[in-house]
Amino acid sequence: MVSVSPIIRKLSIPEFTINAPVLVDVYIQAMNYDKAIRDTRIEVWRRNSQNPGFTAVTALVDDQVVGVAYGFNGSPDHWWQHQLRRGLRQLGGPTETEFHIISDYFEVAEVHVHPDFQGHGIGRRMMHELLQDKASSYAILSTPEIEDEANKAFSLYRSLGFTDLLRHFRFDGDQRPFAVLVASLPL
Numbered sequence: 351m352v353s354v355s356p357i358i359r360k361l362s363i364p365e366f367t368i369n370a371p372v373l374v375d376v377y378i379q380a381m382n383y384d385k386a387i388r389d390t391r392i393e394v395w396r397r398n399s400q401n402p403g404f405t406a407v408t409a410l411v412d413d414q415v416v417g418v419a420y421g422f423n424g425s426p427d428h429w430w431q432h433q434l435r436r437g438l439r440q441l442g443g444p445t446e447t448e449f450h451i452i453s454d455y456f457e458v459a460e461v462h463v464h465p466d467f468q469g470h471g472i473g474r475r476m477m478h479e480l481l482q483d484k485a486s487s488y489a490i491l492s493t494p495e496i497e498d499e500a501n502k503a504f505s506l507y508r509s510l511g512f513t514d515l516l517r518h519f520r521f522d523g524d525q526r527p528f529a530v531l532v533a534s535l536p537l
């Protein structure tokens with residue numbers, strides 16, 4: 351395997367906003383999404399950067415952006431938290447522990463590595479950088495379900511200590527089932 355030496359570093363909010371088109375391109379390539387979503391995603395990502403606790407990390411190889419991860423503090427005002435609460439309610443919860451979790455978490459909204467650079471430890475390093483020194487007690491993320499958890503995303507999250515909060519959960523407006531995973535911070 352070719353060895354790569356990426357620079358992993360945080361992005362300020364202005365850096366994130368200016369570079370949003372390039373960062374979204376990495377996301378589209380990593381997820382193999384249609385380019386038609388580009389402009390909408392750029393707008394959503396820029397809006398997300400206004401959330402309290404917003405933190406973004408990038409990976410650079412020879413000045414090329416090859417990875418991006420970002421997140422922000424969870425909030426009862428966010429659509430995403432409403433969805434999680436609905437999911438927990440459907441299972442009879444939230445339990446006391448789940449209530450603590452959804453009251454005090456950092457949402458890992460996105461983590462992506464360009465396909466040419468996956469499997470070199472970049473995702474792992476970005477997650478550590480992103481979740482370093484967080485005030486929140488937990489990190490929560492969601493990832494599409496895949497049989498036997500057989501992809502790099504599940505492998506990465508499991509090896510970082512993420513455990514199940516919800517499984518086969520369907521967010522409103524998305525037909526795909528998702529796993530919602532949680533880890534105690536610090537990792």
Ligand SMILES: CC(C)(COP(=O)(O)OP(=O)(O)OC[C@H]1O[C@@H](n2cnc3c(N)ncnc32)[C@H](O)[C@@H]1OP(=O)(O)O)[C@@H](O)C(=O)NCCC(=O)NCCS
Pocket residue numbers: 380381461462463464467468469470471472473474475492493494501502503504505506509
């Ligand atoms: C998921 C993703 C961010 C992980 O980043 P990455 O840089 O490829 O992952 P890393 O190299 O840091 O590997 C982390 C772990 O993944 C696993 N992994 C690495 N390469 C793997 C491979 N070829 N097959 C299966 N698991 C693998 C290992 O468990 C590894 O842990 P280790 O370092 O202890 O061996 C990246 O692969 C990606 O962008 N995938 C496509 C988009 C995506 O799924 N994003 C997340 C959506 S929620």
